[in-house]
Amino acid sequence: MKQNAHNSADELQTIPGVGRATANDLRLLGIRRVKDLRDQDPEALYNQLTKRMGQPIDRCLLYVFRCAVYFASKTKHDPEKLKWWNWKDQVLDRQQKRL
Template identity: 60%
Template sequence: MKDPLQAIPGVGPRTAEDLRALGIHRVEDLIGQDPEEIYSRLCAREGGHSDRCNLYVYRCAVYFAEGGRERRLLEWWRWKDAARPPLERLRALGAPVLDG
């Protein structure tokens, strides 16, 4: 049976393993999560630093878990710091957005 976390675009075996180590076992566990906080926990677990691409994947993963299906936004590299879609654009696309 395929790992349910690998149903998330951009999440492969290693990222799924990292998420499980952080207490995230299902796609639904990402709903309402702060990608920055997940990344901070990963950095702490790895001794203070982790590849920033992990943050971009977490941003995409939370978007997906919260129902986001805009095809372009399901590509993790679209969530880089400079390319991160503004909340207003996500709302205009009908994407669920949690403020805060």
């Protein structure tokens, strides 16, 4: 059983910006594989994790979740969107204003 957990952690770590700690956070939310993130709501995942941990969590994790859901949900990726810091609230606000 530990072997499966390790393998799923390795798969999750193929997502840009996701390391061991974030992979563990995702597993706490029932996310075991990249495909489990397809079409998920990053804000809902972040809120669920915050509630589960019982304490505030760095907002940067939300940005990583946004990037991870994008990665899992698309077959072709814009290289700039594979950088978690481009998913910050301010960056998204600027991009939407330009549209």
